[in-house]
Amino acid sequence: MSDVRILHHSACSTSRHALDEATAAGVDVEVVQYLKQPLSRDELLELIGRLEDPPADLVRKDGFFKGLELDPASYETPEAVADLLVEHPRLMQRPVLVRGDRAIIGRPKDRVAAFLAESR
Template sequence: MSVTIFHNPACGTSRNTLALIRHAGIEPAVVEYLKTPPSVEELRTLLAEMGMTVRELLRKKGTPYEELGLDDPKWSDEQLLELIQQHPVLMNRPVVRTPLGTKLCRPSSEAVLELLPGGPLLPFKKEDGEVIRDTGARRASAA
């Protein structure tokens, strides 16, 4: 199964999501998007696959969101996409793409489970010690 994660290794949710994918026996393609930002076209594709707006993908905390005044409705979607490409820290994470769909796996890393094959997985312990118990519920096909 082809799995890609847009990953920030400094983010606990992103690390837990990556570990959970690996716990499922899958070695994903890891895109450290702060080092290799997605193109504007790739961002458009991800948003379409997730059924999200650009504003829903924006991360506010720990980014130049406030400094750039991105809450102002004057910014068009195209301008916001360009800004995410220029300042990839503005992209919320982690985003995971599998043949079952694409999803922003936030605020909780277990959101990735519905995108993974098979299931249920054995219990998984997150970095903070919380145990994730997989119900086996999966998407039937890409949304």
């Protein structure tokens, strides 16, 4: 069983940084490419329950979000965030690192090393 699960998007430099940090630290990682294997609503709610960050932080408020004319205030509860990410998985912030009952968003990048150090 892996020490850490990383919800990863290979085109994202911050996500690649998290994988590089894990390799350098010798941490056993399970990589989940969430765009190829989208999480179900139940899996997202479980993830949000472990997340040390506010649920709203799991949503990328990027150009795609704005293009959909979404209101950030509508996506603050776990349920609303999960529903949005089921419909639009590309809006999930990345990377997300999960270990046991804890999860963090790996932004800014310096959060990753500290989280990985705790997993050893």
